Amino acid sequence: MAYLPESLTLSAQDITALISDYKEYHASPELSLAEFETTRKIRQRAQTMKLDDGVEREIVEVSETGTVVVLRNGESPTIAYRADINALPLKEQTGLD
Known part of the structure; x- marks a missing residue:
């Protein structure tokens, strides 16, 4: 299953930054x-x-902890992604980062 349109490409630097962000979060x-x-x-x-x-x-600040980022590219279709960012402070027991 593809989550990004074929026309959207990420550089190796972008991918590295996203993985770093993911691990930091x-x-x-x-x-x-x-x-x-x-x-x-x-x-x-x-x-x-x-x-x-x-x-x-x-960039629209919805609350202290809510954010909406709107990217406009002419009259193209609208696509929305939603993500929860809260987590529980659990001890990682898999040996992974």
């Missing part, structure tokens, strides 16, 4: 409605990500 879980550091990191990544020419970015 999972190493520092935050409880529901207390995801202040996670939210800060998400907003910073949304603000600094490189966009193709013609793509407009709007």
Whole structure:
């Protein structure tokens, strides 16, 4: 199953950054409605990500821990992704990072 359109490609540097972010988020879980550091990191990544020419970015702070990032590319269809960012501080017992 593909989650990204074929026209969207990620560089090796983008992929490395996303994997690093993923590991960092999972190493520092935050409880529901207390995801202040996670939210800060998400907003910073949304603000600094490189966009193709013609793509407009709007970052909407919904609450202290809620964010909507709108990327507009002309009159193309709208696609939405939703993610929960809260976690429980559990001890990793698999031996993985």
